[in-house]
Amino acid sequence: MSTGRTDRDLLRIEELNVSFSVQGGMIEALRGVSLRVLPGKVTALVGESGSGKSVLGQMVMGLQPVSAKSSGRILFSTPDAAPRDLLAMPRDGRAIRAIRGRHIGMIFQEPMTSFSALHTIGDQVAEALQVHTVKSSAERRAVTEEMLGLVGFDDPARIYRMYPFELSGGMRQRAMIAMALICGPSLLIADEPTTALDVTIQAQILTLLRDLQLRRDMGMLLITHDLGVVANVADEVVVIYRGKIMEAGPVEAIFDNPQHAYLKGLMTAIPHFDMTPGERLRPLRDIPLDRARLHGAITPVARPADANPVLLSVRGLRKTFAVKQEQWALRGKAVVARPAVDDVSFDILRGECLGLVGESGSGKTTVGKILMRGLVPDTGTVTYDDGTGPVDVLRAKGEVLQRLRKRIQMVFQDPVSSLSPRMTVGNILSEPLDIHSIGTPESRRDATAALLEAIGMDRSVRNRYPHSFSGGQRQRIGIARALTLSPGLIICDEPVSALDVSVQAQILNLLKDLQRDLGLTYLFISHNLAVVDYMADRVAVMWAGRIVEIAPREVLMRAPVHPYTRALLAAVPYPDLARPLDFGTVGQSTAEASAAWPQAFQPDTGLTPLDLGSGHHVLANPAADAAELRA
Structure with missing residues (x-):
């Protein structure tokens, strides 16, 4: 050749x-x-x-x-x-x-x-x-x-x-x-x-x-x-x-x-911004989703007619960390607490997929860990309401906390480190059922086998260890583990970032099918805007610990207002020679680029979320009008 x-x-x-x-x-x-x-x-x-x-x-x-x-x-x-x-x-x-x-x-x-x-x-x-x-x-x-x-x-x-x-x-x-x-x-x-x-x-x-x-x-x-x-x-x-x-x-x-x-x-197999509504990705090898087996293994999420449409409500989250080098320093150096999450508020509606995007260090994963009770915030509230009454996520204890842990699950970024190398796939999938004392040993084995078959894997793999699977197969096992307890909300933290385009398409299609068939709600954390465009109903953009823009997907992707959102979209490399990256601008760090943002978006000007209509909010100076922001 x-x-x-x-x-x-x-x-x-x-x-x-x-x-x-x-x-x-x-x-x-x-x-x-x-x-x-x-x-x-x-x-x-x-x-x-x-x-x-x-x-x-x-x-x-x-x-x-x-x-x-x-x-x-x-x-x-x-x-x-x-x-x-x-x-x-x-x-x-x-x-x-x-x-x-x-x-x-x-x-x-x-x-x-x-x-x-x-x-x-x-x-x-x-x-x-x-x-x-x-x-x-x-x-x-x-x-x-x-x-x-x-x-x-x-x-x-x-x-x-x-x-x-x-x-x-x-x-x-x-x-x-x-x-x-x-x-x-x-x-x-x-x-x-x-x-x-x-x-x-x-x-x-x-x-x-x-x-x-x-x-x-x-x-x-x-x-x-x-x-x-x-x-x-x-x-x-x-x-x-x-x-x-x-x-x-x-x-x-x-x-x-x-x-x-x-x-x-x-x-x-590549998601792109020109896809028509309802268009599916076409992976080289699709995952057959066995709906009959899926409904036999997992109970679809019930949606009471009079239930609050907001499944999860987040208000005023703030989390600071002391910089390690200063924390370990000798001779009395002061510890400086820097905010990783700074006054973050948003709602996740029942049955929707909310995309949370931003660069590394913007606070996305910290928010996900707080929602999972992996981190304790300095201030703020998180309320979960699946129709049985609101639950304070951050203060839940005892039986309330046990029920809550069943309702909120997580799919992690790295399936290698999140699956124990010492446990077989069968043990990994049945562990949540063991912890919550659900069913008998026989019924747990049947449930895990049915779940594996539902996502396109043979039940014989139950006795194999994670290292014997490909990256896409390990991620499917991670998704199956998150589904085991029939959750209402799944937090997907960069679930396809390390997968190649064809396997990525398989996983994204699988997640969309599961959302449709089981009535799931997703918080989809990602840095890939094309992936978020394919998955999300609404999108929230984080920068420096704050949500700078939130809007319905089609609004934010086609008519972004905040300069940071525009910079994220401009940095996406298209598989199209007619749409090259502008290396003169995308090579700048955010810190360099933010100095040139319009005055209405400068961080030191007392910013507040402004309502632009149709569910579109942007963090800006309250004195700025909508026409000025969109210019």
């Missing part, structure tokens, strides 16, 4: 085959893969989970497992030498170690697990300099702080001393980029560099990668499942499915005239 002369290619992969021996035979991870990366260009490798993308990146870096069996050639041209076959080099030999980190850098998919929790950011970023250069300790620190500043940290010296857990997801990803680029490699392998990042941080990371790549004339192999990212940064595109290249070519040809059915299927 690759063209061009070998001596002009920075990286050239020829007929690469990789297989792994497992119990019962061999798994072919890559089958005859050929592609190229040119100097100063970006080649995007696109495919869903399990297609072999990350395995290919590991092979280039020489980081493949010992059990991997391979054939073919991986030719890499360093600036001072002729092309060399990386595959022929010993996996842990001196030759590959001299290239890895020095001439080829890699950004790993999950920066939290890729960093050591025991060493500072500075020590880990500077390690490559210690291995590949003869610089002194002071010189390494100076170069490291310079690189940390280059990737966007305002105070590199402070970041140098911090540990990975003290940084947000976007900040850890920036530090990972600094670690990959510290030695000035000629090739960068970026394995899902923006997965699970909010749209504004994603846009900043893409802007950063694009600028560094152009400035250093660096080639990049971008491994991703996000076609919106591909459309905005790639020069060439390679589409892979089950270890085999399906289609390859210039980005214009791939998007304007896709040929293979698999690529066309990926494009139809």
